[in-house]
Amino acid sequence: MNSLPPFSDAIVVGAGFAGLSAAATLASSGKSVTVLERHEQAGGRARAFSHEGFTFDMGPSWYWMPDVFEDFFGALGSEVNDHLDLIRLDPSYRVWFDSGPVDIPAGSAAVQDLFESMEVGAGEKFRRFLIEAGRKYKLGMGRFVRQAGHTPLELLQPSILPHAAGLSLFGSLSKHVRRNFSDPRIIQILEFPVLFLGARPSNTPALYSMMNYADTALGTWYPMGGMNRIVNAMESEATRQGVQFHYGVDVEEILESGGRAIGVVAEGRTCLSDTVVAAADYHHVEQDLLSKEWRRYDESYWQGRTMAPSSLLFYLGIEKRIDHFEHHNLFFDSPFEPHAETIYDDPSWPEHPLFYVCAPSRTDASVAPPGCENLFILIPLAPGLAHDESEQERLFGDVMDRIQMRTGEDLRPHIVFRRDYAHREFENDYNAFRGNAYGLANTIGQTAFLKPKMRSKLPGLFFAGQLTAPGPGVPPSLISGQLAAEEANEWLSQFAHGQAIPA
Numbered sequence: 001m002n003s004l005p006p007f008s009d010a011i012v013v014g015a016g017f018a019g020l021s022a023a024a025t026l027a028s029s030g031k032s033v034t035v036l037e038r039h040e041q042a043g044g045r046a047r048a049f050s051h052e053g054f055t056f057d058m059g060p061s062w063y064w065m066p067d068v069f070e071d072f073f074g075a076l077g078s079e080v081n082d083h084l085d086l087i088r089l090d091p092s093y094r095v096w097f098d099s100g101p102v103d104i105p106a107g108s109a110a111v112q113d114l115f116e117s118m119e120v121g122a123g124e125k126f127r128r129f130l131i132e133a134g135r136k137y138k139l140g141m142g143r144f145v146r147q148a149g150h151t152p153l154e155l156l157q158p159s160i161l162p163h164a165a166g167l168s169l170f171g172s173l174s175k176h177v178r179r180n181f182s183d184p185r186i187i188q189i190l191e192f193p194v195l196f197l198g199a200r201p202s203n204t205p206a207l208y209s210m211m212n213y214a215d216t217a218l219g220t221w222y223p224m225g226g227m228n229r230i231v232n233a234m235e236s237e238a239t240r241q242g243v244q245f246h247y248g249v250d251v252e253e254i255l256e257s258g259g260r261a262i263g264v265v266a267e268g269r270t271c272l273s274d275t276v277v278a279a280a281d282y283h284h285v286e287q288d289l290l291s292k293e294w295r296r297y298d299e300s301y302w303q304g305r306t307m308a309p310s311s312l313l314f315y316l317g318i319e320k321r322i323d324h325f326e327h328h329n330l331f332f333d334s335p336f337e338p339h340a341e342t343i344y345d346d347p348s349w350p351e352h353p354l355f356y357v358c359a360p361s362r363t364d365a366s367v368a369p370p371g372c373e374n375l376f377i378l379i380p381l382a383p384g385l386a387h388d389e390s391e392q393e394r395l396f397g398d399v400m401d402r403i404q405m406r407t408g409e410d411l412r413p414h415i416v417f418r419r420d421y422a423h424r425e426f427e428n429d430y431n432a433f434r435g436n437a438y439g440l441a442n443t444i445g446q447t448a449f450l451k452p453k454m455r456s457k458l459p460g461l462f463f464a465g466q467l468t469a470p471g472p473g474v475p476p477s478l479i480s481g482q483l484a485a486e487e488a489n490e491w492l493s494q495f496a497h498g499q500a501i502p503a
């Protein structure tokens, strides 16, 4: 670890997407910024690891909402294309139903044709559904999502109301979809994107049909080399702006003096600053790093939150090509409701869960040795489950059996590398509350101003990341970092450089 600076205008805790975004944004306005990250690399849940020619992205694999990345790099005076070699996937993804696979093509017109072939009249209904979803996307991204969530008044500005007229926003997404479509496959395809938001479609506001616009109209993209390339790009952009990164540094305490945040203690050393942006998991920062009098929320508040699911992940190296797979594969060959009950109603290990297989080596030869396949398998699970190797092994068997049943391929004899990752690892690696993977769910009661507040009770401390506004996912985490940086910048405007009070 290189030596920590005694003073920075801003300290950012955590180098996930939110921390990288906050740090780069603050530095671009001329502030001295130090990032402290407990791992030896940036990325947080989006880290990567390599093993004998395989390179695995550990978390996110869907590059959606390209406009958010364009805005981020644009605000820093560069362009996405300066950093990333993006390709649009076509098909966007393959869905495996029990009746067989369906490819979701790139582009709205092609999806319209697909839906018409499944349900008479669904093509035209989808065209209209998507126009509304597009209006919501523009409204949501322009007005709702880029709000720090301080007060309900943010949603009631007069400028918003004309844009919101006639849109179905606060009813449930599930009802919104079912009002328009009846083929169960179309319903599942249209409800799938909100699983990113961490809640059941019946408990997610209809505003989020904007995700269908993101899916169909804006497309599914892939940065060649892997999703971790986004992290590298943000880190190099932040470094260009002057941010100093310190890896392998665990922050142990947020320091307070005179009723405001004045820095942190990390690895037993004091680092002073005029503001702190905490971009590690919110619950960990408040409960473990902040003294009790400055916590806005107690343990019972957190116990009452609906967390987004945790996940059981299998990273697999396969010594043959699997032509049955597209880049993204959703196995919806089993009913969702029993699985959803184990996630949201009765936390337990599911019998035959829905799962997702990412095969980036279908697109990108650099992530696997020649003739091999790089697979990442994800099963959403209830947060808070105790580590249980026999359940993990049973689910591995279930997934392998179903892949064999649907594709005719038994992967097991061809596995040359396997690594499992679940709650225990999320907790140990990220201090994740109840081993959550995607933060706090975007339920109707946990949206916008109903999320844990970005401004701490302790003046000068701000939160960023997937447990505060605007919510889980890479693009929202990026926006969260920008919003927290704006808050911190406003706070810093009252100080002359170097004013933190020694503890």
Ligand SMILES: Cc1cc2nc3c(=O)[nH]c(=O)nc-3n(C[C@H](O)[C@H](O)[C@H](O)COP(=O)(O)OP(=O)(O)OC[C@H]3O[C@@H](n4cnc5c(N)ncnc54)[C@H](O)[C@@H]3O)c2cc1C
Pocket: 013, 014, 015, 016, 017, 018, 019, 036, 037, 038, 039, 042, 043, 044, 045, 046, 058, 059, 060, 061, 062, 063, 064, 249, 250, 251, 252, 279, 280, 281, 284, 311, 313, 378, 429, 430, 431, 437, 438, 439, 464, 465, 466, 467, 471, 472, 473, 474, 475, 477
């Ligand atoms: C398996 C998986 C798949 C996903 N798939 C997608 C997808 O396809 N598309 C998408 O958009 N989103 C996806 N997501 C969600 C997305 O990855 C997250 O919402 C986003 O990465 C969260 O970023 P963050 O910065 O809020 O948190 P994190 O990435 O967790 O960053 C927090 C950082 O803080 C550090 N830290 C914690 N405590 C301390 C401490 N005390 N001191 C110093 N550092 C500390 C951690 O090490 C970490 O680096 C996925 C998530 C997972 C887990």
